[in-house]
Amino acid sequence: MAELITLARPYAKAVFDAAQDQKAVDLYDQALAFAATVAADKEVKNILANPGLSEQRKAELFADCFEEPLPEALRNFLLILAENKRLGLLPAVSELFRLHRAELERTVNLKVSTAFELTAEQQQKLIDAMSKKLERKVELETSVDQSLIGGVMVRTGDLVIDASVRGKLARLARAMGS
Known part of the structure; x- marks a missing residue:
């Protein structure tokens, strides 16, 4: 590829x-x-x-x-x-x-996975926070992934923000194993 x-x-x-x-x-x-x-x-x-x-x-x-x-x-x-x-x-x-x-248009498309469906208010808060952080206009693509248990996973290009419970548990397990 x-x-x-x-x-x-x-x-x-x-x-x-x-x-x-x-x-x-x-x-x-x-x-x-x-x-x-x-x-x-x-x-x-x-x-x-x-x-x-x-x-x-x-x-x-x-x-x-x-x-x-x-x-x-x-x-x-x-x-x-x-x-x-x-x-x-x-x-x-x-x-x-x-x-x-x-x-050119200073936009970014975020793919957001959550354990539960986001409300419109939650989506807007996420858009506002990520727009400020990335200094770009943000468009969201949301999906539900119950295996995350809770929290959110955000992907765009090579940026991945894993704030899911599953991700935190995996990091904890790695820390305890080393």
Whole structure:
């Protein structure tokens, strides 16, 4: 996976710069997310591996999947990916594009797991606290994981905050074992 991200990084940066220049970051984000979903499909992967199709034809097939006509720069981007046999990188490109966008907009998406459903008030308190700590606008994705016993686990990128009872018990067990 790390290799795919490394290969996708220059493409993601280039398409993000183009989207910014055209003031169409949202449009590009949506288009890349859709293209990533298409590229991840098993049947599409088989088509991309077909040596009988030209790279230009593969790019055209991708462009034809969209309901609305794509901006010329995005169409050209797909063609460049195809010519370099990199259409399979679209999921990673889309992921990196979203990271560039989040950095531009100073937002962060937190994945929050709790043992019990959070109330709207609890969610807002968490948003306020994390916004202050991270100095960014925070969006929450919540899920319930009863194995946490109590407390909360917060994940974003490489940051993990484990304030769960399960995590505290595990730390206590490690401390007692050493």
